[in-house]
Amino acid sequence: MLDVAETQASLEAVLKDEILQMYQEVADHPDAEFHFYHGREAARLFEYDDAWLARAPEGAVASFAGVGNPLLRAAIQPGETVLDLGSGAGLDGIIASWLTGPTGSVIGVDLNPAMCLKAQAHAAAGGTRIECHEARMEDLPLPDASVDVIISNGVINLSFRKRRVVEEMFRVLRPGGRVSITDIVCAKQLSQSIVNDPKLWAS
Amino acid sequence: MFALLEGAGFARVKSAVVPRFRFRKPSTQNSAEAFGVKAVMMTGQKPAGGKSQ
Numbered sequence: 590m591l592d593v594a595e596t597q598a599s600l601e602a603v604l605k606d607e608i609l610q611m612y613q614e615v616a617d618h619p620d621a622e623f624h625f626y627h628g629r630e631a632a633r634l635f636e637y638d639d640a641w642l643a644r645a646p647e648g649a650v651a652s653f654a655g656v657g658n659p660l661l662r663a664a665i666q667p668g669e670t671v672l673d674l675g676s677g678a679g680l681d682g683i684i685a686s687w688l689t690g691p692t693g694s695v696i697g698v699d700l701n702p703a704m705c706l707k708a709q710a711h712a713a714a715g716g717t718r719i720e721c722h723e724a725r726m727e728d729l730p731l732p733d734a735s736v737d738v739i740i741s742n743g744v745i746n747l748s749f750r751k752r753r754v755v756e757e758m759f760r761v762l763r764p765g766g767r768v769s770i771t772d773i774v775c776a777k778q779l780s781q782s783i784v785n786d787p788k789l790w791a792s
Numbered sequence: 793m794f795a796l797l798e799g800a801g802f803a804r805v806k807s808a809v810v811p812r813f814r815f816r817k818p819s820t821q822n823s824a825e826a827f828g829v830k831a832v833m834m835t836g837q838k839p840a841g842g843k844s845q
Contacts, residue, residue, distance in 0.1 A: 622816065623816065624815055624816055624817045624820045625815055625816060625820075626814075626815075626816050634812050634813075635810065635812065635813075636812075656810065656813055656831040657810035657813060657831050657832075657833050658810075658833075659833065661833070662833060662835050663835075743831075745793065751793065751796055752796055752799070752800075755793075755796045755797055755799075755800045755802075756800050758800070759800040759801055759802065759838060762838040763838070764838055764839065764840045764841060765837065765838060765839075765840040766837070766838045767835065767836065767837045767838070768797070768802065768834070768835060768836050768837075769833070769834075769835050770793075770833070770834045770835075771810055771831060771832070771833045771834075772793060772831065772832065772834070773829060773830070773831055773832075774793055774829070774830060774831075774832050775827055775828055775829050776827070776828025776829075776830075777827050777828045
């Protein structure tokens with residue numbers, strides 16, 4: 590019989606596959622219809638500046654799958670180091686890199702190596718640069734106190750270990766550093782059948 | 793999430809509902825509303841001389 594830790598590890602492994610599949614689908618087929626808004630339609634819904642959307646590479650905009658606009662309250666300044674947690678196809682990171690300017694930097698972290706490559710290619714097409722790491726947000730491959738700002742858009746809810754994710758965010762931020770997150774929350778306790786269904790969890 | 797941020801040591805934690813968030817499909821939106829699912833924006837700051845993990 591599996592103990593709790595083994596069961597969770599098993600569910601996490603399946604969930605990782607479901608998440609990779611879901612967001613790869615958005616990136617590969619941006620014209621398809623999903624149960625959530627995505628692409629330019631979603632970015633406009635969440636008040637992304639029209640000038641940003643006009644300047645950003647079409648691929649980054651078309652594959653956008655956020656749930657809000659974390660840049661609105663991030664107050665990113667020139668020269669800052671920004672971490673985009675769950676950087677996806679790169680739209681938020683690209684805009685952040687325009688805000689930090691050449692003296693700053695943007696680091697992306699994504700579970701999917703293909704998305705990292707895509708984000709970096711989109712950034713290059715947008716005249717900027719993102720350094721993207723394939724990694725889990727529960728184990729960030731960054732030194733302590735190395736980041737000024739963390740942005741994240743709709744990914745922390747996907748983790749089974751949210752406390753660990755938040756602790757990692759705290760660890761990598763410099764003292765005085767800040768977070769600006771948009772994400773999905775649920776006011777009611779989810780049933781065990783939902784918690785144990787990676788397909789539902791990922792979606 | 794709000795409690796997790798405060799529990800980790802973040803200060804000045806604030807949250808607000810993302811006003812225009814909704815699911816595309818009405819059936820999904822209805823289920824989401826039944827469970828109190830919403831999108832929120834949260835901000836916080838690591839204290840300048842602050843607590844470490």
